[in-house]
Amino acid sequence: MPELPEVESARATIEAAALDRPIAAVDDTDTYECRPHAPGEIAAALVGRSLTAAHRQGKSMWCDTSGTDGDSTPGPTLGIHLGMSGRILVTGPDGALTQGGDWTGGRYGRGGDEPDRKAVWDRFTLTFADGGTLRLFDKRRLGRVRLDPDVSRLGPDAEEVGVDELVERLGRGSAPVKAKLLDQSVVAGVGNLLADETLWQARLSPRRPADQLSRDELVRLHDALHDATKDAIRQGGVHTGEVIEFRHAGAHCPRCGAQMVRATVGGRTTWWCPQEQV
DNA sequence: CCATATGTTAAAAG
DNA sequence: ACTTTTAACATATG
Structure with missing residues (x-):
């Protein structure tokens, strides 16, 4: 979508x-x-x-x-x-x-x-x-x-959610942080590509258990989410993200050159840079 | 034929 | 009971 x-x-x-x-x-x-x-x-x-x-x-x-x-x-x-x-x-x-x-x-x-x-x-x-x-x-x-659709279970919109609210909602539970980002009741609007882009921008591994992230890391994630979302809206879609075109076999991280790796995280195909995203 | 795909959700598992 | 993971959904495309 x-x-x-x-x-x-x-x-x-x-x-x-x-x-x-x-x-x-x-x-x-x-x-x-x-x-x-x-x-x-x-x-x-x-x-x-x-x-x-x-x-x-x-x-x-x-x-x-x-x-x-x-x-x-x-x-x-x-x-x-x-x-x-x-x-x-x-x-x-x-x-x-x-x-x-x-x-x-x-x-x-x-x-x-x-x-x-x-x-x-x-x-x-x-x-x-x-x-x-x-x-x-x-x-x-x-x-x-x-x-009359029921939208009561949606979390706050990803474009507008504040730092403290996101830190509070995202930072609990042992599921991988990417799974939390994709959970529409935690924060609404993030899909598979925007999640990968956001985590790459924030230099965080999609596999990190959410409750093991420090406040600083969660703040970084919030800022990256906000920026990635704004940029995608302005530029016409999530596919315009900086790392999206490198989500395929043999591709290298456009920042450091390391080979991108793939795995299923949060139930979806996930690509990330193993060098920078830790 | 097989695998994969930008999402949601019911069901199963822990 | 609550959280997390998996499977299924309908269909197109490589």
Whole structure:
């Protein structure tokens, strides 16, 4: 996925291009992405309303909705999660894709998808009264859409979490520090690539038990997380991180030249520099 | 056919 | 009971 930076980009796209456009029709027939809603349930709840705001915490997004013509009471929130490969595509009344907001890099964002010719990968669609659309385009089909999503178990957003709060949340428990970073209830928004980038920037081994890190090391981790997240948002995605292109066999650390090593940590493929990350 | 993939989560294990 | 690890999910791609 779409990690925090890509989700922020998608959120910004919705905010810039999809708000205050009355919804005329909804395709919610993908029973996997829309579970546990029955087909038609989301449609019935949204037709006649508009999206009025787009929010994000970690990798989760949700939109507020307006009242209807006959009832000004706001509607349910529309939760959208991009899963492993989801993208938000918004078109205008003329059918042209809105430019500039959504991510374009990395394994699943790279060009060549030709979304308009691959409608089979459109898992959820809002059609606006003006003729335009908002689509969740998702090859892997692990994204999800739901009404009034429960985001109460998410930890603080990785972009905004303060030093003391992160030190407190991350520094307890014997699991490897990378597993803690990936745990969305500890801190929300860090995925596999952002975790590797952050640990490389902080010069910490992904395998270190979280509760054996010193305060200084945790502060370093916080600063690295903040910087890596900001940079990725500014530059257009997690794949722009400094160490990401060196996550493969035979690659060398771009700082010290040592050969990068690979192992499974926190359940995910992990690459790090054994020389500097200790 | 096999392995891998930027995520989440239920189930199993400790 | 709480924490940690593993497996499964659905599907594309090399």
